[in-house]
Amino acid sequence: MSEIGTGTLYGVGTGPGDPQLVTRRAWHLIEMAEVIAYPAPDSGESFARSIVADAIRPHATEIAMIVPMRTGRAPAQDIYDSAADDIAAHLEAGRDVVLLCEGDPLFYGSFMYLLVRLRDRFTVEIVPGVNSLSACAAAQVHPLVARSDRLTVLPGPLDDAELASSIEGAEAVAIMKVGRHLPRIRALLTRLGLLEKSLYTSHASLPHQACHALADAPQEAPYFSMILVYKGNDPWIS
């Protein structure tokens, strides 16, 4: 429970990348925010911040959480501890904090590491965002999942046996965070007879968005890439 006089933590999804795909509520909260926090890489700009940069007040207090983007590593707990302390100080002083999250805050995001540290002490409101599943399906003008289909969402780093058994049990599959795993996943989907039903998308909704049949995908994939598989034998895939 939050104490009287403390601020509210807003976990705000910024959507997949196009500033026009931010929700009205998220945009409004960012325009009004006096304190804004966001994840940022070691070097270069924060992707979440870049999406909504036009809405941020010139004199807003900004808290950049520097999160090293190395795959296969446990999250740097001390970074989140430190960021949570910074955010808590603002909340305790009665200031609301808007924490920006790429996509949707509760869909594979680092936001959860902050939430677990703060939710017992402060009021938290989540503003959901357009997640990457919906963004990639939209980019491809392709069904994500329909009717009584089962949809399985899988992180690309899972090993082949885990991926294969999950792919087996669903009509629709999304494989996230493809990145350097692309050649292996493409080989797996080929062995499973699904190559022709697989689509590759990177940077959905951004100017450099790329949409391909998986068979025609580039050799190297960025972290923000996804493979969609729709097994349905209907006019979608013809």
Added chain:
Amino acid sequence: MSEIGTGTLYGVGTGPGDPQLVTRRAWHLIEMAEVIAYPAPDSGESFARSIVADAIRPHATEIAMIVPMRTGRAPAQDIYDSAADDIAAHLEAGRDVVLLCEGDPLFYGSFMYLLVRLRDRFTVEIVPGVNSLSACAAAQVHPLVARSDRLTVLPGPLDDAELASSIEGAEAVAIMKVGRHLPRIRALLTRLGLLEKSLYTSHASLPHQACHALADAPQEAPYFSMILVYKGNDPWIS
């Protein structure tokens, strides 16, 4: 390929229900639209239209697709044929058509029945929306899926054996369209030892939103209800 001079079909997600959770692009397209189409029940108002009613021009041409909302029935193909003909006539005359879709257009929506009828003849753009997965997780302030978790999304009408095997193979589960299947699904999750990790949400983001532990859910569930299961043994579920 679209012919020169024909209109564009916009498949526009209206999000889960709160008009503030509509994207900026969707809102703008609706404000500008001269022709708007949407699904509607036999009697009563269209849910998709109600979400964005404040953005619709007073003199817009509106096409209500009357879709009987009976569960367990094959979609009424002739209704979609007829609606596609109406929409095609506007597109052929050079008028853009904004087709409203609750949630996200490509995530379990009736939009796909229109898309399959029109995509080969006209330019189609999809505007993704906040889907119900993200909306329910936000309402519960609860993780949908994190880290290297596998997420499975299942329609509630699937039988117990199908549900059980899919639930088995994932760390995070969302069961959609719960409705009259609630007692059966609750019994199944209890047998699987997951009752205490299951959350029930109905009408996420609307004024009459309800969030409960599944154990405390009401006896009767509406169609727009969802069960989220997160198996993780971390502070989320404590």
